[in-house]
Amino acid sequence: MALLQIAEPGQSSAPHEHRIAIGIDLGTTHSLVATVLSGKAKVLNDQQGRVLLPSIVHYSNQNIELGDDAKPFLTTDPKNTIVSVKRFMGRSKADIKFQHPYTLVGEDNQMPAFDTAQGHKTPVEISAEILKQLKDRAEASLNNPVNGAVITVPAYFDEAQRQATRDAAQLAGLNVLRLLNEPTAAAVAYGLDQDTNLATDRNYVIYDLGGGTFDVSILRFSQGVFEVLATGGHTALGGDDLDRLILKWAKKQLNIETLDDSEYAHAIVAARKAKEALSDQDSVEFSMASQSITLDRPTFESVIQVALDKTISVCKRVLRDAKLELDDIQNVVLVGGSTRSYAVQQAVRQVFNQEPLCTINPDEVVAIGASITANQLIGNSKDGSLLLDVTPLSLGIETMGGLVERLISRNTAIPVARRQEFTTYQDGQTAMLIHVVQGERDLVEHCRSLGRFVLRGIPPMVAGQARIEVTYQVDADGLLAVSARETTSNVSAHIDIKPSYGLSDADMERLLLDGYKFASEDKDLRHLQETKVEAQRELEALEQALKVDAHLLATAQLEALEKARADLQAQLKTDDIKVIEQAVEQLKVHSDAFAAERMNQHIDDALKGTKLDDWSNSH
Numbered sequence: 001m002a003l004l005q006i007a008e009p010g011q012s013s014a015p016h017e018h019r020i021a022i023g024i025d026l027g028t029t030h031s032l033v034a035t036v037l038s039g040k041a042k043v044l045n046d047q048q049g050r051v052l053l054p055s056i057v058h059y060s061n062q063n064i065e066l067g068d069d070a071k072p073f074l075t076t077d078p079k080n081t082i083v084s085v086k087r088f089m090g091r092s093k094a095d096i097k098f099q100h101p102y103t104l105v106g107e108d109n110q111m112p113a114f115d116t117a118q119g120h121k122t123p124v125e126i127s128a129e130i131l132k133q134l135k136d137r138a139e140a141s142l143n144n145p146v147n148g149a150v151i152t153v154p155a156y157f158d159e160a161q162r163q164a165t166r167d168a169a170q171l172a173g174l175n176v177l178r179l180l181n182e183p184t185a186a187a188v189a190y191g192l193d194q195d196t197n198l199a200t201d202r203n204y205v206i207y208d209l210g211g212g213t214f215d216v217s218i219l220r221f222s223q224g225v226f227e228v229l230a231t232g233g234h235t236a237l238g239g240d241d242l243d244r245l246i247l248k249w250a251k252k253q254l255n256i257e258t259l260d261d262s263e264y265a266h267a268i269v270a271a272r273k274a275k276e277a278l279s280d281q282d283s284v285e286f287s288m289a290s291q292s293i294t295l296d297r298p299t300f301e302s303v304i305q306v307a308l309d310k311t312i313s314v315c316k317r318v319l320r321d322a323k324l325e326l327d328d329i330q331n332v333v334l335v336g337g338s339t340r341s342y343a344v345q346q347a348v349r350q351v352f353n354q355e356p357l358c359t360i361n362p363d364e365v366v367a368i369g370a371s372i373t374a375n376q377l378i379g380n381s382k383d384g385s386l387l388l389d390v391t392p393l394s395l396g397i398e399t400m401g402g403l404v405e406r407l408i409s410r411n412t413a414i415p416v417a418r419r420q421e422f423t424t425y426q427d428g429q430t431a432m433l434i435h436v437v438q439g440e441r442d443l444v445e446h447c448r449s450l451g452r453f454v455l456r457g458i459p460p461m462v463a464g465q466a467r468i469e470v471t472y473q474v475d476a477d478g479l480l481a482v483s484a485r486e487t488t489s490n491v492s493a494h495i496d497i498k499p500s501y502g503l504s505d506a507d508m509e510r511l512l513l514d515g516y517k518f519a520s521e522d523k524d525l526r527h528l529q530e531t532k533v534e535a536q537r538e539l540e541a542l543e544q545a546l547k548v549d550a551h552l553l554a555t556a557q558l559e560a561l562e563k564a565r566a567d568l569q570a571q572l573k574t575d576d577i578k579v580i581e582q583a584v585e586q587l588k589v590h591s592d593a594f595a596a597e598r599m600n601q602h603i604d605d606a607l608k609g610t611k612l613d614d615w616s617n618s619h
Contacts, residue, residue, distance in 0.1 A: 019147040021177065021378035022138045023185070023370025026131065026151055026165065028086040028238060029211030030337065030363060031055050033134040034371035035142065036380070041189070041368040044141045052363060053133060055211075056083045057126050059116040066133050078265040079103065080117045084240055085130075087212045088112070088123040089168075090161030098236065099244070101261040111164070127168035135174055148177040150374035152366050153478075154213040155181040156233035158393070158438070159450060162478050177377040178476050183208050183217035184228060185369030186335040189360055192221060202330045203229070203322075207348055207356070208366075209311060210336035212238040216315050218322040218329075227413060230321035232314045239272070239338035242304050246271040246295065247288075249303045254291045263289050275300070279342050301343050308347045315351060321410075332356040337363050391416070395450075395472055395480060398435035400425055401529035402444045407472045410440065417473045421487075424468070425537075428460040432468055434484050434493075443525055455484040457491040463540075528577050535572060535584050539565060542591055545598065552597045561590040 022035045022044075030052040034043045045051045050068065058070035058081040065073065073081040078101040088096060094108040104112040105120055113120035131151075138146055151174075153165050162179055169176045183206035192204050201222040208215040215233035247267055251259070259267060270286040274295050277284040283296035295303075319326070334356045338344060348356050360368065375381050391414055396406040399422070407418040424432065432455045439447030458466055467487040474480050483494035542565060550558060568583040 019378045019380060020138075020142055020144045021148045021150070021371070021374035021380065022135075022146055023180075023367050023372070023374045024131065024134055024149055024151045024174075025182070025185075025364075025367035025370060026086065026127065026153075026168075027055055027210055027366075028084050028213060028240065029055055031130050031134060032364065032367045033138050034364070034367040035138060036371050036375040041371045041375075043364045043367055044138055046137055047140075053130065053137075054083075055085065055130055056081060057085070057129050058082075059118045059121065061117050064118070064129060066129060074269065075262060075265045078261050079115075082114055082116075082121070082126050084212050085123050085126045087236060087240075089127060090158065090164040091123075099264075101264060124164050124168045124171065127165070128171035131169055131172035131174060135172055146174070148175045148374060148378050150178050150180050150185075150370045150377065151176060152180050152182045152185050152370050154208075154210075154233060155183050155215040155217055155228075155231040156213070157478070159478070159480055166479070177374055179478060180370055180373055181215070181217065181228070181231070181478075182210075182335065182366050183215050183231065184219065185366045185373065186333055187219050187369065188372050189365045189369035190333055190357065192219070192331070192333075203324060203328050205315070205329050205332045205352065206335060207311070207315070207332060207339065208233075208335035209338040209344060210238045211338065212236065212240050214238055214311055214314065216311070216318050218318055218324065229324075230318045232318040232321070234310060234314065237307060237310060238336070239275070241307055242275055242338065242341075243268055243271040245303050245307060246275060246300070249299075250286075250288055250293050250295075253293055254288065256289055256291070259289060275341065279340055297342075304343060308344065312347060312351050326352060329354075333365075334358040335362055335365055391474055391478065393438050394440055395474070396437050396439075396447070397422075397470060398437060398444045401533040403529050403533075404437055404439070404442055404444055404447055407470070408474060412474075414474045414478060415476045417471060419469055419471045422468045422470060423464050424458065424461065424466045425463055427463045429463065429466070430458045430460055431456045432458060432484070434470065434482065436472075436480070436482050443529070450480070451482070453482075453484075453493055455486065455491065455493045457489065458486045459489050524577070528575060528580075531577060531580055531584070532572055535568060535580060538584070538587070538591070539569065542587075542594075545594070549594075549598050549601065552601055553594060557590070557593065561587075561594060564590050 020035065022033050024033050025031060032043055032051055032053060034041055036042070043051045046053070053067040054071060056067060056070040056074065058065040058073040058077065060080065070081055074083065082102065087098070088111075091111060092109050093104055093106050093112040096104065096112065103115040105115050106112040111122060111124075113122045114126070135146055135149070149169065151165060151169055153162055157165070165179060166176055186206050186208065187204060192202070201220055204219045204221070206215070206217045206219065213233065214237040215231065217231040218229045220227050220229050250267070250271070251257075267288040270288060274284045274286040278295070278297055278300050283294055285292055285294045329352060332348060332352045332354060334345065334348065339348075339358065339362050345356065345358070391408055391410060391412050394406045394410045395408040396404040399405045405420070407420055408416060422432075433452060434455060435444070435452050436450045437444055437447040438450050441447050455468065458468070469485045469487055471483045472480065473482075481494065483492060485492040553561065564583070564587040568580075568587050571580045571583040574580070
């Protein structure tokens with residue numbers, strides 16, 4: 001006898017209304033896909049029952065092998081076997097400084113391509129192969145086409161890296177519902193937002209150490225809103241780096257200078273296995289270049305301490321950003337396969353003085369959270385809290401003097417739009433260059449340029465009269481669009497920020513750390529530049545006034561004014577703020593007197609030919 005599904009009136013949904021949505025964790029070392037079935041999130045496996053798809057693609061002359069099928073080629077054909085492609089996404093060739101066995105082609109300032117047996121393959125194309133495999137797995141498992149997908153990215157992925165991920169998904173034939181930060185996905189998976197009995201706000205730390213990236217986020221759940229208070233991380237720090245540290249230590253112990261590509265491929269696999277084995281064993285032996293060495297737990301801890309210290313440093317910085325103390329944190333959630341390591345768990349336990357949450361498989365938790373979000377976004381579920389991610393770095397515009405005017409500050413909840421009015425600097429100006437920058441410093445030269453475009457067709461006006469409205473919009477995926485409009489004529493221009501490469505790990509870390517390190521220096525530099533710009537504006541206005549009304553001054557007055565003006569022009573070539581301010585004040589003594597003479601003259605001109613009765617009768 002067949003069972004019937006019975007629901008209360010108005011609570012059932014027609015079968016055709018249920019749309020298939022999936023969540024994908026596109027990882028550095030492993031990727032996986034999940035969906036929500038009968039109200040529960042489930043990770044989907046392949047025909048062999050495997051849920052993890054190794055993020056490996058092998059290109060031979062005829063075929064493309066993926067995942068476990070590509071694994072054997074890591075040691076036999078490393079040049080054509082691409083692993084950890086996520087680390088190449090949205091990067092320029094010059095940004096890629098870590099060791100790898102591949103031949104990269106392309107210009108230094110462009111995203112490179114891998115030279116393979118099937119020709120040049122970009123990181124976007126390779127990632128698309130992985131995503132397509134996961135899409136096919138989902139459709140085969142669910143026996144239905146996929147209508148939409150949520151794909152997770154590290155919270156610290158910049159504009160270019162996010163755009164590259166979206167491009168890869170579209171190339172794989174996926175309808176991207178949203179790019180979701182991995183820490184946010186993990187919090188959703190744990191249901192940290194589902195305890196409706198809590199009267200007070202709760203703060204959570206998501207510590208995500210994956211194969212190639214590290215993220216830490218502080219999330220607050222308050223009155224149904226799930227908000228990311230602060231986020232930080234490192235786009236090139238993960239399990240791969242722990243493997244490399246082990247390899248570096250072993251080479252030094254065994255007096256091995258260099259390894260060829262085949263030896264390196266074998267050694268990195270051996271180092272990874274040794275790291276994993278130490279979670280259950282006190283010591284392990286592994287081989288490299290026909291030599292063997294024993295690695296025990298204390299040595300392993302000391303070898304990877306430099307990487308762990310980096311993660312802890314980021315955690316402390318993010319706590320400061322969120323303006324929280326350790327006592328304000330209710331739970332710490334561990335995410336990413338690298339958090340299986342006892343050394344990582346111990347480090348987190350010591351810093352936060354509490355036992356971290358790791359009840360959900362750390363390899364699966366991100367995909368599970370992504371599938372829950374996808375189920376909500378596709379319209380299958382009306383439940384769930386509002387998710388507010390944040391921008392990882394400040395977004396601004398270049399103003400006169402090479403200064404940065406921030407429109408969207410770091411850690412602002414997204415999606416977000418900000419508008420601000422600017423004006424022209426010169427008389428008759430008909431065009432304006434809009435330069436979009438990213439970073440925490442006050443000078444453009446210390447920030448990262450994201451793009452430029454020109455607003456043309458501005459009606460010629462006196463300097464300062466035009467009104468240019470600039471709008472920055474960051475969507476839910478963290479992608480930026482910038483537009484500019486002159487309000488009187490309504491002429492406009494815009495740009496979608498799609499750089500050909502992204503911030504390197506060094507750039508990302510530098511932009512944030514420099515923002516702290518040089519805060520005081522930047523404040524002084526900004527004050528200096530603003531003073532110079534304002535002084536230059538005064539000099540230009542004075543020059544225009546002298547062309548018209550210099551005859552109002554006596555010879556001695558004019559000479560004193562010219563001397564003060566020349567002195568200020570000379571001081572503007574220096575960087576001594578006090579001297580410049582003194583020169584400005586000295587000029588004001590003479591320019592204010594000149595301004596008074598001009599005002600009196602113009603009042604006299606206006607009153608000529610009128611009678612006192614004309615004014616009294618007007619009231």
